Amino acid sequence: MFGRRKAKRDTADALYQGISRKSDPSKGTPAEMISKAKEVLGSTKEVAQRLGVSERTVQRWAAGDSKPRFGNARKLKNFVRNDPQMRRAQLSNLRQARIRNQGSRVKARGEMGVTAAGKKYRRTREIETELSPDAMNEIMERWLQGDDAGALDALNEALGNEYVGGFELADALEGLEFLR
Known part of the structure; x- marks a missing residue:
């Protein structure tokens, strides 16, 4: 089962790379993902609201003072990879x-x-x-x-x-x- 899931993920990654010509932002560190999310959404507060955590928690992740726990790490990865607003930011208008x-x-x-x-x-x-x-x-x-x-x-x-x-x-x- 694991091999099939990995193959589907690899195919989704190939699709992401093929369309956007950019690497998947969810492959970065929590600080890099938050930086990209802040760039798109405009504020740490908005990122925190989208993830359902406090603004201070997001600030600590961004500074590298702490790392998100498993559930929050998954939320962060899914958000930066799958959110329509994040995807539109990965694709140039041209x-x-x-x-x-x-x-x-x-x-x-x-x-x-x-x-x-x-x-x-x-x-x-x-x-x-x-x-x-x-x-x-x-x-x-x-x-x-x-x-x-x-x-x-x-x-x-x-x-x-x-x-x-x-x-x-x-x-x-x-x-x-x-x-x-």
Whole structure:
């Protein structure tokens, strides 16, 4: 079970990196994550309210005087990674407009293939194809809302339309690039 969860997380990370062209902010230290959140939200007080902790607690985490406990560390990571406002801050307006208006050339590496007659025909491969602005808008909107699974479903649907029905990326993507 752990291997499958890690593969899904790796695929979500590949999607994050592919769309934003930036590393996932939840991979940083608590101080780095709080700094990024303050940059987007404007104040320590707003960060504290979003996380459901006191402002003083967030200040201590930011200064490195203490570390968040497991539950709060998870809340902080999930917030900086999945909050729509945080995601929009990771994506430049120019990149967003370009993808929305022109679509994108997509390059994917990893396990993929088709499902037919109840059997999965997958292998490790690399593909590159052009996706329409409509398809990219659907993928990007879902991603911006923090819905990685929905964005991946939209990407699989677009790839299925491009190749053959039932074509899909597996849970173990090694890399995903939106080249435009």
